[in-house]
Amino acid sequence: MPNPARRTALADAAIDVLAEEGARGLTFRAVDAKAGVPAGTTSNYFASRDALLAAAGAHVFVRLAPDPAEVDARLRQPRDRELVARFMHDILDRATADRAGHLALLELRLESTRKPELAALFTDTMTRGLRDNTAFHLDAGLPGDRTTVELLHVAMTGLIVEHLTLPGFLGRAAVTVLIDALVDKVVTPGE
Structure with a gap:
């Protein structure tokens, strides 16, 4: 069962990776590391990098x-x-x-x-x-x-x-x- 709090934390980590590394640095591995979660966690929540970008794009407006x-x-x-x-x-x-x-x-x-x-x-x-x-x-x-x-x-x-x-x-x-x-x-x- 998906964990909404974990999904939000991963979106936050993706936002931080985008800010620090740019779009080219946004990888599942980088988000896992930034969020402090086991390797592979981000790919369990987002089917693709594009899905992760979309989630970060939606969540950034919540943060701001x-x-x-x-x-x-x-x-x-x-x-x-x-x-x-x-x-x-x-x-x-x-x-x-x-x-x-x-x-x-x-x-x-x-x-x-x-x-x-x-x-x-x-x-x-x-x-x-x-x-x-x-x-x-x-x-x-x-x-x-x-x-x-x-x-x-x-x-x-x-x-x-x-x-x-x-x-x-x-x-x-x-x-x-x-x-x-x-x-x-x-x-x-x-x-």
């Missing part, structure tokens, strides 16, 4: 998701540009706290350019995520529209890539200023 209690606490604040900026800073904070998760996400994006099946799965996941984020933004009554959310998404994605791959390029203080400027320029007051 905000804490619902923190989101609820933030939503008790006024629904203004400052709150949108706080959410954007929270995204960067989570990216920094789980650097491996975001680096794995980048590796998965690159790998999806070479694997059509992974690209389809990843595109579907990203599309749902952006749709859910847009619905959250609009349903919460935050200022801005669909285009606002899309602009924030692509800009934050680029900012996170810069910050995690070349942290000395802009530095945390500059990134903080850029997030505030991004929200100031993209989110129209009073929308």
Whole structure:
């Protein structure tokens, strides 16, 4: 009988291997070693490397998701540009706290350019995520529209890539200023 906790631990280990070794380093043996399980365990849970990539791709979003209690606490604040900026800073904070998760996400994006099946799965996941984020933004009554959310998404994605791959390029203080400027320029007051 499959053990869901073990499957999750293996997906976490796969994410860490992707972040450390890149997609080429993602092997069943490497995941077994990272998870600290007996050799052959990963292959018992995932029929192929592609299945392991898909599991890592699905689980990385679980790892990177905000804490619902923190989101609820933030939503008790006024629904203004400052709150949108706080959410954007929270995204960067989570990216920094789980650097491996975001680096794995980048590796998965690159790998999806070479694997059509992974690209389809990843595109579907990203599309749902952006749709859910847009619905959250609009349903919460935050200022801005669909285009606002899309602009924030692509800009934050680029900012996170810069910050995690070349942290000395802009530095945390500059990134903080850029997030505030991004929200100031993209989110129209009073929308």
